[in-house]
Amino acid sequence: MTILKKVYTLVFLRKDNKILLGLKKRGFGVNKWNGFGGKVEPNETILEAAARELKEESCVDVKTSELQNIAHLEFTFEGDPTMMDVRVFSANVFQGEPKETEEMIPKWFELNAIPYNDMWPDDNIWFPLMLSGKLFYGIFNFKGFNTILNYNIQELESMEAFYKIHK
Numbered sequence: 001m002t003i004l005k006k007v008y009t010l011v012f013l014r015k016d017n018k019i020l021l022g023l024k025k026r027g028f029g030v031n032k033w034n035g036f037g038g039k040v041e042p043n044e045t046i047l048e049a050a051a052r053e054l055k056e057e058s059c060v061d062v063k064t065s066e067l068q069n070i071a072h073l074e075f076t077f078e079g080d081p082t083m084m085d086v087r088v089f090s091a092n093v094f095q096g097e098p099k100e101t102e103e104m105i106p107k108w109f110e111l112n113a114i115p116y117n118d119m120w121p122d123d124n125i126w127f128p129l130m131l132s133g134k135l136f137y138g139i140f141n142f143k144g145f146n147t148i149l150n151y152n153i154q155e156l157e158s159m160e161a162f163y164k165i166h167k
């Protein structure tokens with residue numbers, strides 16, 4: 001089976017000891033808490049897509065220079081030829097207050113109260129790495145949307161070095 005790769009963004013805002021998550025109101029990942037993101041359009045860079053999706057889904061503005069790439073995640077779903085290539089970003093400098101949009105209900109969570117039971121099942125595997133400031137590369141193969149068949153996570157020294165060899 002030929003694998004088709006689609007690039008997505010996923011942004012997490014941090015403030016004090018909290019992280020901003022959004023409850024997805026429709027579409028892929030509906031009723032799950034997650035960061036803010038979506039598909040990269042053909043006319044934009046990955047950073048531009050990350051800032052645009054954050055704005056569309058939470059009304060918050062972030063400068064692309066404030067987005068720190070902290071992880072690269074790859075998701076496949078059994079029987080689906082598409083691989084989701086997800087670029088994960090974190091930012092603690094941003095403008096505006098999060099507001100509910102057509103896609104998301106935003107809410108700040110204390111780091112010790114993250115609602116893993118209402119999130120993608122991979123999240124409780126890699127959130128601890130993100131929250132401890134690690135850079136990482138993860139691959140997750142799913143059966144359906146609730147079962148992880150297998151996964152692998154590697155900590156990285158630098159995202160730049162990773163992208164020099166990972167095409």
Ligand SMILES: COc1nc(N)nc2c1ncn2[C@H]1C[C@H](O)[C@@H](COP(=O)(O)OP(=O)(O)OP(=O)(O)O)O1
Pocket residue numbers: 008009010011027028029034035036037038039075084086120121122123
């Ligand atoms: C499977 O595990 C996943 N875990 C987490 N935490 N996040 C995931 C997972 N799989 C995908 N994602 C992220 C990647 C993107 O940020 C979103 C999906 O993007 P979406 O489908 O909503 O993209 P849009 O361009 O906004 O879609 P519309 O065309 O519906 O606007 O989930």
